Amino acid sequence: MKVALLGCGVVGSQVARLLREQADDIAARVGAPFELAGVAVRRIDRPRDPALDPALLTTDAGALVTDPDVDVVIEVIGGVEPAKKLILEAMAKGKSVVTANKALLAQDGAALHRAARRNGVDLYYEASVAGAIPLLRPLRESLAGDRVTRVIGIVNGTTNYILDRMDSTGASFDDALQEAQALGYAEADPTADVEGFDAAAKAAILAGLAFHSRVTSADVHREGITRITAADIANARAMGYVIKLLAICARDDGHGVGVRVHPAMIPRTHPLAGVREAYNAVFVEARSAGRLMFYGAGAGGAPTASAVLGDLVAVARNRLAGVSGPSESVYAALPVHPMGETMTRSYIALEVLDKSGVLARVAEVFAEHDVSIQTVRQEGRGDDAQLIVVTHRSSDAALAATVRRLRRLDAVRAVGTVMRVEGEDTA
Numbered sequence: 016m017k018v019a020l021l022g023c024g025v026v027g028s029q030v031a032r033l034l035r036e037q038a039d040d041i042a043a044r045v046g047a048p049f050e051l052a053g054v055a056v057r058r059i060d061r062p063r064d065p066a067l068d069p070a071l072l073t074t075d076a077g078a079l080v081t082d083p084d085v086d087v088v089i090e091v092i093g094g095v096e097p098a099k100k101l102i103l104e105a106m107a108k109g110k111s112v113v114t115a116n117k118a119l120l121a122q123d124g125a126a127l128h129r130a131a132r133r134n135g136v137d138l139y140y141e142a143s144v145a146g147a148i149p150l151l152r153p154l155r156e157s158l159a160g161d162r163v164t165r166v167i168g169i170v171n172g173t174t175n176y177i178l179d180r181m182d183s184t185g186a187s188f189d190d191a192l193q194e195a196q197a198l199g200y201a202e203a204d205p206t207a208d209v210e211g212f213d214a215a216a217k218a219a220i221l222a223g224l225a226f227h228s229r230v231t232s233a234d235v236h237r238e239g240i241t242r243i244t245a246a247d248i249a250n251a252r253a254m255g256y257v258i259k260l261l262a263i264c265a266r267d268d269g270h271g272v273g274v275r276v277h278p279a280m281i282p283r284t285h286p287l288a289g290v291r292e293a294y295n296a297v298f299v300e301a302r303s304a305g306r307l308m309f310y311g312a313g314a315g316g317a318p319t320a321s322a323v324l325g326d327l328v329a330v331a332r333n334r335l336a337g338v339s340g341p342s343e344s345v346y347a348a349l350p351v352h353p354m355g356e357t358m359t360r361s362y363i364a365l366e367v368l369d370k371s372g373v374l375a376r377v378a379e380v381f382a383e384h385d386v387s388i389q390t391v392r393q394e395g396r397g398d399d400a401q402l403i404v405v406t407h408r409s410s411d412a413a414l415a416a417t418v419r420r421l422r423r424l425d426a427v428r429a430v431g432t433v434m435r436v437e438g439e440d441t442a
């Protein structure tokens with residue numbers, strides 16, 4: 016099996032290392048040896064760790080993917096173009112593809128699946144969601160006989176690292192981000208991580224597989240973590256919560272799905288609260304299987320390369336068996352509901368005038384919008400008076416309308432943190 020590697024950065028360099036270090040084992044497992052035919056990069060003179068035979072390096076990725084000697088292409092360049100063009104060219108020449116590129120899959124996975132089917136080749140992308148954690152294969156294969164109802168979890172290592180450092184060490188957002196970048200967790204442009212684009216792409220891929228429907232990143236409601244302050248983290252801690260960036264894909268009773276990514280407060284006793292540093296964890300809930308938890312390294316070169324190699328072995332086995340891998344399953348074609356229709360609970364901090372009757376006027380606004388209050392308590396007195404409200408489940412649109420109205424209420428001096436609350440059984 017001759018392998019073309021596109022990209023030799025955080026992930027690609029580790030793929031090259033594993034291919035070399037585990038060559039004998041993999042050959043024994045598959046029944047055929049792998050050989051690196053070439054490595055496409057952007058800057059040929061950049062120092063590589065581990066060092067590569069210079070003869071393998073090329074800046075002509077187009078020539079590499081169409082080389083008749085190449086059997087399979089691994090794409091770890093990232094981004095939509097030129098990755099998409101290169102993958103389609105490779106498939107058109109009959110080469111199977113393994114990719115870790117969630118941005119491309121979530122934007123136009125359908126085009127890649129169509130091309131794979133048309134050309135009778137494999138398309139595998141386990142590494143695109145949650146790094147080393149085997150998650151897509153269980154969803155696609157192990158749970159193929161069940162009905163998945165919900166997928167909820169932490170799928171971005173960089174933001175989990177940042178929030179964890181802010182919570183546990185009091186680190187600033189910027190310092191924690193720099194650490195995550197130095198450790199190779201962040202995307203080339205960290206905006207993709209901190210603004211939730213990376214997690215949204217992963218949520219789209221997960222929802223598509225879980226619900227047998229086509230979901231793209233444009234369908235996903237997305238909020239990032241850049242507006243979370245040290246005070247929010249401290250408030251959450253004081254109430255027994257921790258803040259996590261969650262991806263939530265949920266099916267309602269047969270009519271559609273909701274797919275969202277946003278920060279949320281979860282109880283410190285919830286299993287997702289214990290997910291530290293750049294680790295990822297995902298709960299999959301299925302009708303018969305119940306609740307399954309997948310946990311592990313969600314980012315970084317070696318863990319991601321492990322998933323890439325697993326896919327490479329699958330391609331090799333298919334090839335030796337003369338079959339091609341699973342095609343896209345989108346038969347259910349469930350519509351994706353707008354965020355406004357999603358039922359969520361929320362935490363709302365209000366700076367209020369400290370006088371009698373204020374609580375009643377605030378409660379009236381919630382009642383006007385049919386948002387039920389679960390708890391409310393006052394903190395501080397005088398100029399520091401705050402009402403901390405936690406709601407029962409209501410539509411996200413009703414909650415947004417409540418907050419808009421509260422901003423105009425003269426008893427409310429300012430609306431502080433508004434954050435969704437997840438992970439409690441409270442309705």
Ligand SMILES: NC(=O)C1=CN([C@@H]2O[C@H](COP(=O)(O)OP(=O)(O)OC[C@H]3O[C@@H](n4cnc5c(N)ncnc54)[C@H](OP(=O)(O)O)[C@@H]3O)[C@@H](O)[C@H]2O)C=CC1
Nearest residue numbers: 022023024025026055056057058091092093115116314315
């Ligand atoms: N980092 C992580 O933890 C994870 C990453 N992923 C995904 O894996 C993919 C790769 O990520 P990562 O390794 O971090 O990215 P890097 O930015 O570290 O590496 C990208 C590589 O692609 C090369 N490259 C860029 N443009 C071109 C081009 N036009 N032609 C040829 N080569 C090119 C770069 O070359 P040069 O070295 O010369 O600059 C570099 O070697 C992305 O899709 C990412 O989302 C998935 C899971 C985890």
Ligand SMILES: N[C@@H](CC=O)C(=O)O
Nearest residue numbers: 171172173200202314
């Ligand atoms: N930047 C991503 C890398 C893996 O997908 C993350 O931080 O999770």
